[in-house]
Structures are given as C-alpha cells and as structure tokens.
C-alpha cells in the first residue's frame with residue numbers, strides 16, 4: 001500500500017536500489033549479521049523519519065507503518081522472532097535479540113499497530129488454531145495487509161477479566177455476539193480481532209464458559225469509537241458489537257476453553273516486546289546525558305538523580321536479559337514471576353524518569369507537542385512521554401494486581 005505519506009518516504013526506498021541487503025545470509029557470523037543490518041538501516045531509514053511521522057495524520061498511520069513493515073519484509077526481518085513453521089526466518093534467539101538491539105540502536109520505528117498481529121495472533125493460532133485458520137490468516141500478517149487487535153477488556157472486566165459479559169450465542173453455523181470491549185489497541189485500524197466472549201453463562205467458575213473467536217472487524221454490527229487520550233492521540237478504542245455474526249469455524253480451540261487459550265496470547269507480552277522498549281529507552285537515556293551536558297548535568301543534585309535512574313535502568317535491562325536467557329534455554333522452565341517483577345519496575349521507572357526530565361529541563365519541556373508514532377515511550381517529547389508513562393502502569397495488568405500476584409503466588413500470603 002502506498003499512501004500519500006508513505007510516498008513522502010520514497011527517496012529512502014530509491015536509495016536502496018543501488019544495493020540489496022540480506023542479513024539472513026550472514027547468520028553464523030554475528031559481526032557480519034549486525035553490520036548488514038546497520039548498513040541496511042542506514043540506507044533505508046530516512047534520518048528525519050521522526051519529523052515525517054510526527055506530521056502523519058491518524059488516518060495515514062497505517063500507510064507509514066505498512067511501509068516500514070514492508071521494508072523489513074524485503075530483508076527478511078518483518079517477523080524475526082517467528083520460527084520457520086510460522087513462515088518466519090527461524091533464527092536463534094541470540095540472533096533475534098541482535099535484530100532488536102540493532103533496530104533500537106538505529107532508532108528504527110516500532111510497529112505499534114502491528115503488535116497484536118506480529119506477536120499475539122501467531123502465538124495463539126499456532127498453539128490452538130486449526131490448520132485452516134493458520135493457512136487463512138498468517139499470510140495477511142506477513143504481507144502487512146492485515147492488522148489485528150485484541151478484544152479482551154470490557155468496562156467492568158479489566159483486572160477481573162474473567163467477569164467479561166460479552167455474549168456469543170450459537171445460531172446454526174454462526175455465533176451471534178453482543179457486548180462491548182474497551183481499550184482495544186489499534187482496533188480502529190484493525191481487520192480482525194482476537195475476541196473473548198461468554199458462550200456459557202452457567203459455568204461453575206466465571207473462567208468457564210468463555211470462548212475465543214476470530215472476529216472480522218468489517219462484520220455488520222461492529223462500531224469502533226476511538227478513545228482520545230491525555231496525550232491527544234488515540235491508540236485504542238471502544239468496540240461495540242450488536243448482533244455480530246461470527247462463523248463457527250472462527251472459534252479458536254474448543255468452545256468454553258477461551259480462558260486457557262488467552263494465557264497463550266498474553267504470554268507473548270514477555271520477552272522480545274519488552275526488550276525492544278527497554279533497549280530503545282537505554283539509547284534515549286544516553287542521549288539525554290549528552291544533550292544536558294551544558295544544562296542540568298551541571299547541577300549536582302540532578303546529576304545524582306540521573307545516576308540513580310541509570311542504576312535502575314541497568315537493573316531492569318539485566319532482568320529482561322535474564323528473562324530472555326531463560327526463555328532461550330527452555331520457555332517451559334522460564335521464571336513465571338520475573339515478567340511480573342519487570343513490569344512492576346518498568347512502569348514506575350518510566351513515570352519517575354519522565355517526570356525527572358520534565359522537571360530538570362524546565363518550562364520548555366512542559367510544552368505539549370503532536371506525538372510521534374512508532375517511538376513508544378522514547379519519543380523524547382518530554383511532556384508526551386511523561387503523560388504516556390502512566391498507561392504502562394495499567395496496560396497488561398495494573399501494578400496493584402501485579403503486587404497481588406507477588407504476594408499470593410510468590411510470598412504465599414493469604415488472599416485479601
């Protein structure tokens with residue numbers, strides 16, 4: 001797809017015509033592999049991509065992100081973490097880590113609106129989907145034509161997800177779905193939704209009777225209302241379903257087994273996803289020091305605070321690397337609690353460090369500016385990063401819930 005905005009990036013594409021890049025052919029030689037990625041990024045990524053994307057309207061977002069996915073696809077790096085069985089390159093975990101390190105080092109854009117497509121959907125389909133579902137849906141992801149969203153949370157069913165009330169009632173070859181989802185990231189761009197709905201309201205436990213569906217977002221009866229956030233952008237939306245028909249063949253796994261399947265979906269949030277974010281922030285963190293050398297770095301109190309943040313950030317990076325090492329050695333045996341600790345530290349770190357920068361840099365840093373898609377928590381627009389940091393303490397489970405998990409499952413404390 002070539003939108004007006006992605007055409008603006010075309011000169012970068014032309015530059016690559018002079019030389020083709022093939023990092024995957026260098027697997028086996030770490031240095032050559034890294035160098036090939038660096039050369040490719042230097043050739044293909046416009047130096048001013050942040051500025052260009054900052055001017056991108058929400059309606060053009062899909063175009064620019066699809067352009068970047070396509071550039072990555074051309075060199076085999078659209079889905080570096082996918083095994084061969086999924087149609088990915090099947091490179092080892094160590095090489096996957098190198099890809100994410102190099103992308104972060106070069107400040108390459110994150111593929112926000114493809115997060116569910118690239119991580120959650122294949123993990124769910126490969127573990128629980130039918131061969132037909134795998135064949136039908138995976139191609140659209142690698143080709144960059146399909147965007148997926150995750151329809152789990154509802155008003156009244158976030159932390160307590162098992163209380164969800166969206167109902168799916170069997171009617172011949174279809175299920176008829178009624179209900180509402182909320183906070184569904186990128187659902188306004190999405191073609192498909194990973195949907196949890198209740199097929200049996202009379203289960204023994206509330207976790208029972210939940211089923212897992214693939215919902216075509218173009219189905220009649222779906223209304224998507226973007227939610228405007230404090231940063232001014234809309235990354236997520238409410239999704240209303242009014243007598244939406246989902247063919248029974250779009251049920252993933254057995255009816256009533258949705259809760260277990262959802263655990264596979266959510267497990268993908270550990271590992272490389274968080275690794276990319278922490279590495280990106282580490283890069284930005286180092287730049288902050290350089291930028292401030294003639295300003296707040298001269299203040300001993302602020303310098304001391306910065307040193308404290310440095311120690312915290314290194315501790316988080318080490319925890320993430322330990323998790324990756326455990327996942328590489330044996331995903332079954334990886335610590336189930338380490339991701340909880342990482343999340344519990346990462347959210348507050350983002351908040352306190354972004355608050356520090358707003359304070360240290362003075363009035364100029366308190367100015368709101370249009371956000372830059374694809375920059376995650378490291379847009380380096382101080383006020384935006386500060387405002388956005390709060391989302392992380394809620395997304396994927398709030399910090400209070402994380403602390404409950406630690407107290408109950410690790411410290412074996414009694415339930416409150």
Ligand SMILES: Cc1cc2nc3c(=O)[nH]c(=O)nc-3n(C[C@H](O)[C@H](O)[C@H](O)COP(=O)(O)OP(=O)(O)OC[C@H]3O[C@@H](n4cnc5c(N)ncnc54)[C@H](O)[C@@H]3O)c2cc1C
Nearest residue numbers: 150151152153158159183184185391394395396397398400
């Ligand atoms: C940036 C972002 C992206 C998201 N993307 C998606 C998405 O793509 N798809 C999707 O389905 N959802 C998504 N979510 C939703 C997210 O999963 C929920 O916001 C989260 O699970 C919390 O649920 P809630 O918002 O309903 O808050 P609630 O569960 O209502 O919690 C409100 C407050 O009460 C506290 N609380 C609740 N229960 C307890 C308890 N038992 N003990 C102590 N404190 C408690 C919480 O910690 C919190 O502070 C996203 C959220 C964010 C912020």
